[in-house]
Structure formats: C-alpha cells, structure tokens
Amino acid sequence: MKLALATLIALTLPAAAFAADGKAVYAARCAACHGATGQGSFGGPALKGVTGRKIAGLPGYAFSAGLKAKAGTWTAANLDAYLAAPAKFAPGTKMFAGASDAAERAALVAFLKTLK
Ligand code: HEC
Numbered sequence: 026m027k028l029a030l031a032t033l034i035a036l037t038l039p040a041a042a043f044a045a046d047g048k049a050v051y052a053a054r055c056a057a058c059h060g061a062t063g064q065g066s067f068g069g070p071a072l073k074g075v076t077g078r079k080i081a082g083l084p085g086y087a088f089s090a091g092l093k094a095k096a097g098t099w100t101a102a103n104l105d106a107y108l109a110a111p112a113k114f115a116p117g118t119k120m121f122a123g124a125s126d127a128a129e130r131a132a133l134v135a136f137l138k139t140l141k
Pocket residue numbers: 051054055056057058059068069070071072075078079080081082083087088089091092099104108117118119120121122123124133
C-alpha cells in the first residue's frame with residue numbers, strides 16, 4: 026500500500042510541479058503587464074483563455090499591426106515561438122519581453138493553458 030501510494034505520488038507530481046513552475050515564471054516575468062491571473066490590466070491583453078484563441082483576436086484590445094498581421098490561433102507551438110523571440114515571430118509587435126529558456130517556455134505554455 027505504501028509503495029503504491031509512493032508510486033502514485035511519483036507519477037502525479039511531475040505534471041503538477043511543471044504547471045506550478047510556469048506559474049512562478051509567469052508571476053516573475055509576465056504578470057507585470059498581463060495581470061496576476063491573466064486578466065490583462067497592466068498594458069498587456071488578457072491572457073485568460075489565450076490558448077486556442079485567434080492571434081491578436083481579443084475584442085477591445087488595441088493590438089499592434091505586426092501581431093494583427095499574423096494568421097492562425099495560439100497553439101502551443103505558436104506560443105513557444107512568440108515567447109522565444111517576439112519580434113521574430115511577429116515583426117512590429119509591441120511586446121518585447123519573452124523567455125529565452127526552452128524549459129521555462131514549456132512551463133509557461135503549460136501554465137497559460139490553465140488560465141481559463
Ligand atoms: C512589458 C510588458 C509585457 C510583458 C513583461 C509581457 N508581455 Fe505579453 N504582451 C504585451 C503587449 C503590449 C502585448 C500586445 C502585443 C501586440 O499587440 O503586438 C502582449 C501580447 C502577448 C500575447 C498575445 C495575446 C493575444 O491575445 O494575441 C501573449 C500570448 C503574451 N503576450 C504572453 C506573455 C507571456 C507568457 C509573458 C511572460 C514571459 C509576457 N507576455 C510578458 C506586454 C507584455
């Protein structure tokens with residue numbers, strides 16, 4: 026029983042720790058502009074529900090022409106590419122912040138999925 030429980034914890038912990046990490050990175054690097062819970066009250070658009078949303082598609086937010094020119098939706102791959110190099114993904118974007126570390130980006134993308 027003890028062993029089964031330990032196995033269960035070992036199996037469930039990584040996924041949970043991963044999302045928690047993303048939350049910490051978000052708090053440190055993104056929340057200043059996008060709000061603590063993705064509500065977007067500090068200059069950046071709301072990121073609540075951003076995963077799967079049309080790129081630059083949030084109604085009422087004044088997106089740059091650069092981001093509006095991008096077709097498609099925010100898939101995990103698009104989010105990763107934008108965060109890796111915002112101006113390369115969407116030349117002319119207003120966002121200059123990102124995350125150069127691939128593991129940090131993966132954690133961030135996992136966390137963004139939880140913002141609903
Ligand atoms: C200095 C302020 C600032 C910081 C810090 C910042 N952003 Fe942004 N973000 C913006 C602005 C401004 C836009 C709108 C960009 C545009 O219109 O070109 C944006 C746009 C976005 C979008 C596109 C939203 C949409 O609806 O199309 C995503 C996703 C995003 N940011 C994620 C992040 C993440 C994740 C972080 C943390 C690593 C972060 N941002 C840090 C200001 C910021």
